[in-house]
Amino acid sequence: MEDEFEIRNQQNFFDFKGFLIKILSYWPLFLICLAIAFYIAHYINVRKQTVYRISNMITVKDDQNPFFTSNTSLTFNWGGTTDKVQTAEILLKSRSHNEEVVRELKYYIEYLRQGEYHLEDVYGKTPFSVDINTNKTQLINKTLKVVFVSGDRFELSIEFNGGDGVLQDYKTDMDTTLSLPKQNVSSQYALGDPINLPYLNFKLQPTAIKAKEGEEYYIRFNQFDNAVNRYNSVSIEQTPRGSSILSLNMVGTNKKRLVDYLNTSVRLLSESQLERKNLFATKTIQFIDSSLAAKTTELQNVQDELNFFRDQNKSVGISGDETSLITKITDLDLQKQNIEQQLQNYSSLQTYLRTHQNYATDFPAPSIAGIGEGIISQGVASLVELSEERNRLKYTAKPGNPVFSDLDRRIDAIKNVILENIQSSQDLMSERLNDIRRNIANAESQMRTLPKEQQELLSIQRRYSVSESTYGVFMEKRNEAGIIKAANVSDIQVIDSAKDTGGGAIGPNTNTNYVMAAIAGSIVPFVFVFLLVFFDNKIGNPDEIKNLSRIPILGTIGKSTLSTNLIVLKQPKSAIAEAFRGLRSSLQFIYRNNNVTGAKTVMVTSSVSGEGKTFCSINLATVFALSERKTVLVGLDLRKPKIFDDFALPNEMGVVDFLVGRNKLNEVTQKTEIPHLDIILAGEIPPNPSELLMSDQMDRLMKELKEQYDYIILDTPPVGLVADSMELQVYADATLYILRQNFTNKGLLHFINDKYKKGEISNISFVLNCFRMKGKYGYGYGYGYGYGAYGKGYHEEERTSWNTKGRRFIRKLKKRL
Numbered sequence: 001m002e003d004e005f006e007i008r009n010q011q012n013f014f015d016f017k018g019f020l021i022k023i024l025s026y027w028p029l030f031l032i033c034l035a036i037a038f039y040i041a042h043y044i045n046v047r048k049q050t051v052y053r054i055s056n057m058i059t060v061k062d063d064q065n066p067f068f069t070s071n072t073s074l075t076f077n078w079g080g081t082t083d084k085v086q087t088a089e090i091l092l093k094s095r096s097h098n099e100e101v102v103r104e105l106k107y108y109i110e111y112l113r114q115g116e117y118h119l120e121d122v123y124g125k126t127p128f129s130v131d132i133n134t135n136k137t138q139l140i141n142k143t144l145k146v147v148f149v150s151g152d153r154f155e156l157s158i159e160f161n162g163g164d165g166v167l168q169d170y171k172t173d174m175d176t177t178l179s180l181p182k183q184n185v186s187s188q189y190a191l192g193d194p195i196n197l198p199y200l201n202f203k204l205q206p207t208a209i210k211a212k213e214g215e216e217y218y219i220r221f222n223q224f225d226n227a228v229n230r231y232n233s234v235s236i237e238q239t240p241r242g243s244s245i246l247s248l249n250m251v252g253t254n255k256k257r258l259v260d261y262l263n264t265s266v267r268l269l270s271e272s273q274l275e276r277k278n279l280f281a282t283k284t285i286q287f288i289d290s291s292l293a294a295k296t297t298e299l300q301n302v303q304d305e306l307n308f309f310r311d312q313n314k315s316v317g318i319s320g321d322e323t324s325l326i327t328k329i330t331d332l333d334l335q336k337q338n339i340e341q342q343l344q345n346y347s348s349l350q351t352y353l354r355t356h357q358n359y360a361t362d363f364p365a366p367s368i369a370g371i372g373e374g375i376i377s378q379g380v381a382s383l384v385e386l387s388e389e390r391n392r393l394k395y396t397a398k399p400g401n402p403v404f405s406d407l408d409r410r411i412d413a414i415k416n417v418i419l420e421n422i423q424s425s426q427d428l429m430s431e432r433l434n435d436i437r438r439n440i441a442n443a444e445s446q447m448r449t450l451p452k453e454q455q456e457l458l459s460i461q462r463r464y465s466v467s468e469s470t471y472g473v474f475m476e477k478r479n480e481a482g483i484i485k486a487a488n489v490s491d492i493q494v495i496d497s498a499k500d501t502g503g504g505a506i507g508p509n510t511n512t513n514y515v516m517a518a519i520a521g522s523i524v525p526f527v528f529v530f531l532l533v534f535f536d537n538k539i540g541n542p543d544e545i546k547n548l549s550r551i552p553i554l555g556t557i558g559k560s561t562l563s564t565n566l567i568v569l570k571q572p573k574s575a576i577a578e579a580f581r582g583l584r585s586s587l588q589f590i591y592r593n594n595n596v597t598g599a600k601t602v603m604v605t606s607s608v609s610g611e612g613k614t615f616c617s618i619n620l621a622t623v624f625a626l627s628e629r630k631t632v633l634v635g636l637d638l639r640k641p642k643i644f645d646d647f648a649l650p651n652e653m654g655v656v657d658f659l660v661g662r663n664k665l666n667e668v669t670q671k672t673e674i675p676h677l678d679i680i681l682a683g684e685i686p687p688n689p690s691e692l693l694m695s696d697q698m699d700r701l702m703k704e705l706k707e708q709y710d711y712i713i714l715d716t717p718p719v720g721l722v723a724d725s726m727e728l729q730v731y732a733d734a735t736l737y738i739l740r741q742n743f744t745n746k747g748l749l750h751f752i753n754d755k756y757k758k759g760e761i762s763n764i765s766f767v768l769n770c771f772r773m774k775g776k777y778g779y780g781y782g783y784g785y786g787y788g789a790y791g792k793g794y795h796e797e798e799r800t801s802w803n804t805k806g807r808r809f810i811r812k813l814k815k816r817l
Contacts, residue, residue, distance in 0.1 A: 019533055029525045037521030041513040047117040051507035054258035055249040056498040057239070058266055060088045060491055084491055085244050087388075089236050091269060092248065098231050099224075101265045106132060107257070108170065108227040112143075112218035119218060124256030127211035128154075128191060128204040130219060136201035137167035137176060144219040146204070148211040149188065154204065156195065157186035166223075167199060173224045231261060245495065255500045262498035270492035288478040295474055299467040306460045313453055326458050329443045330465040336436045337470065339429050346422045346429075349376075353415050373425060379418040386411050539744040545766055548746055549753050554736065554765035555583045557616065559772050565615045565646045568622040569674060580616075580623045583767065587734055594763060596733045599706035603714040603732035607748040611740040612769035614642045617715035620736075625677035629710040632669070632678045636728060637717045638689035641682035647672055654683025658701055659692040665704050678709070689717075694727050702731045719752065726760070735764040741771045 061084075091097050102108060109130050112119040127148070132138065142165065145157045162182040168175050178199055189195060191206040235249040248266070250258045390407045447458055539545060542553050558576045560567050568577040591600050604620065606613040614637070621633040635643045636655060644651040649670055657663040658680075669678050686692055705712050716728050719737075729735065737752060755761045 019530075022533060023526065023529050026525060026529050029528070030522065033525045034518065034521035037517035037524075038514065041510075041517035045508060045510040045513055048508035049115075049118070049120065049253045050505050051251060051253060052255050052258065052504040053249055053251050053506045054255055054262060054498050054500070054504055055247055055496075056262045056266060057245065057247050057495040058088075059493045059495055060085045060244045060246060061493065085238070085246070088269065088273070088492065089246060091272070092234060092236055092246075092265060093232070095228065095232065097265070097269065097272075098234075099228050100268050101261060102224070102228050102231060103170075104268065105260055105264055106130070107231065107261070108222045108224050110218075110220040110222060112220065114216060114218070121252075121254040121257065122217070123254050124260075125209065126217055127207055127209040127215075128217075129207055131203040131205045132170065132221075133194075133201040133203075134170050137169050137199070138201065138221045139165050139178075139180075139199035140168045140175075140221045140223050141166060142220065144200075146217045146219060148213055148215045150213055151211050152191045152206065153188060154191070154211070155186060155188045157184060159184050165199060168221070168223060170224060175223070234262075234265070248498075251506065255504060259498040259500055266492065266494060266497075270490040270494075273492050274490040285478060285482060288474050292471070292474050292478065295467060295471045299464070299471050302460065302464040302467050306464050309457060309460055313457070325443060325446060326461055326465070329440065329447070329458075329462055330469070332436055332440045332443065333462065333466045334469050336433065336440065337466065339433045339436065343426060343429055343433070346426050349380075350419060350422050353419060373421070376418055376421050376425070379414055379421065383411060383414050383418065386414070537746050538742050539739050539746060539768070540741060541771075542768055544746070545739065545749075545768065548749050549756075549766070551737065551752065551756055552765050554586045554767055555579060556768040556771040557583075557612070559770045560615070565618045566622065568619045568626070572626070577619075577623070580619045583620060583736070584623045584627070586765075590734050590763065590765070594733065599709055599712060601702070601706070601712040601714065601731055601733045603716055603728055603735045604738065605716045605719045605735065606738040606740075607744055607752070608718050609640065611718070611738045611744055613637075613718065613738045614646075614715055616736065616738050616767060616769060617713050618643065618646055621677055621679075621711070621713040622674055624711040624713070625674050628676055630676055630678075630708070631711040631713065632680060632705060632709045633713045633715065634680045634705070635682040635715050636693065637715055638682050638686055638692065639717060641685070643679060643715060644681050647679060649679070649681060651681050651683065654681035655701070656683035656686050656692065659695060659697045660686070661697065665701070665708075690727070698731075726755075729761060733763065735761065736767050737764055738767050738769050740769045743770070 109132065111121065111123045111126050111130075113122045113126075114120075128146070142158065145159075147155045147157070149155055160181045160183060163180055164177045165180040166175050167178050180199070185197075189204070191204055191211075194203050195201065231250075233250065235251075237247045237249070239245050239247050248262055250262055252258050386407055390404065390411070393401070393403060393407075542556065545553055557579045560576055562570060564570060567574065568580055571577055587600075587602055590596075602620070604613055604617040617633060621631050625631040633643065634655065635641050638656060641651055641654075647670075649672075653663060653668050655668065658665060658668045668683070669680055672679050692698070702712070714728060714732065719726060752761070752764070756764060
């Protein structure tokens, strides 16, 4: 169990050093990806327009009117300042406010000019401005080309290809459709001339900028709502947080456009706030003005009537007692009228409170203005403040939030208190009114004792005095409201207006784009290589073998570039030939360790076909023969024989003929061009290869071979495909299991590991074939497994021309990519 656990841990091994070296081996891919990424970044950077940030600063505070008294403050300025900063911030971001700004500045019109890479916004930099006729519709989403033919004349051209166009009425924001011409339209106009077409109605008015002949500009009318959507990006910050100072910021490519938008936005908000602040006084003045008109007519009529009566009755006069009586009655009439007006105001306020739910706006101004009771005025002020707070929370809190229930409860409580106070005041005033009416009745009874002419004169004089006093009261209220309105100032005060000071550029951040290009250009090939390594299940280097199996590695063989397998014979001083000599030395060590005497046998096998088993068998037999030892190479791969091709021998007679008893050993043995090396080919493919290898004839074959040769090399079938090699283990003093770099599947080692662990295979060693230090696994360190993978400077190598090297480099580059 411990061994199995250790092997499992070894299989989870990840060679970080090898992975890093493999990444480095893909340097051409990294260079290409980085070059592409930097080119894209450069392409984007040179085409990006400069982005600016423009800002202004305002303060939102309560500018108290110096003409406010304790009573007029409650009457004309209830609500306080607790929500003014938040309200201003919400209004500045609201769609309705931005619609006003866009409509005021006509920002649904674009002024464009062709730049190096794209159309640029040239608002405020053109020799003309568009004076649009808002009483007629305009063609939207179509680019109009303006080319100046002189300083004050231009050619307007529009490209058409038929179809329907969209027309918009910028007063109502309603869209209509119109069939467009099928051919382009082009006409010349002078600056200031009206352009009246079925789909366009405007003028180009000259500006202070002088036009030059040949200059080209473009105009585009946009859909109003789409234009508004572009300007909902105003950033608002409190500086410092929690203060009444707001900083407004906008980002765009045209500084003039940003400056005008911010300043106009603040100006319209200031005007709106002042208008709202004056709303109560304005409504009061409107009410008083309408009442004054009626009172003026009434007073004039009574005066005319009094003058006419005096002209007709010059002998009728009024004594001191009668004057005192008329004064008394007039005072009583004024008190009665005042109380009746207050009762009417209370009744109006009472009805309003009972029939409305939102008290933040549209309070009955005349009623509040005529109510002098402080408790009721303060209650109204609290009610308005709570209603405004509730309206403000609609922008931030979700429906059903408990804060709404709490505010509703407080509003209802204050409303009930106000209604109770109104009812109490109405009862008291009703009693006073009854007393006044009784006193008036007594005074009128005294008047009835006078002569008829004097009664009529006193009646006219009485009406005139009442009208005159009422007119005076209204004039006083009118003057008070007018003074308060005139003295009001907006709560929005500009600290710093938006201004183009020559800076403000914040982008594009080209350095960031290049950094992102470097990251992206590195990550893509890195991920590619990582996935290759992660999903690569092929043997890559000796370290992987050591971590996958306990079987020792006897050596590594480099990759041969020759077309023949006889590399030891053809290039005896090459690194690969030296690697086989290293294998020969390692095998001698194994033989001595295992006390093998006499003839020595080595079996060569592999997992699957194509791993270089035959290549290793041939060259290993060659190095033994070159040491002047009698060596025989036996082809026991009866299913797929190959050896005869490399030695240019006919495969007509071989092992099969001996095993079936058809021929003797000397008859199936053939000489080779290599001294001391004989070869026994497989012969014709038999129908029962496994049975032949397990027969007694096989024992006889091996016995005779050991009597005649010093070294016997057995080229056997792949152990991972057939069981023949397992049957031949009994004849081998040492077994070489060939693995091929980047070819042998790691999973194939499980089978041989299991046999090795159970003891079914002994004296077995791995040989890594086709190993390249500077390939995709470019490991720059040696493993000590022979000389085939390193030490090339020690051996004679084939000289290669620069052209050949160049072609090899291109082939490697293509293969890696």
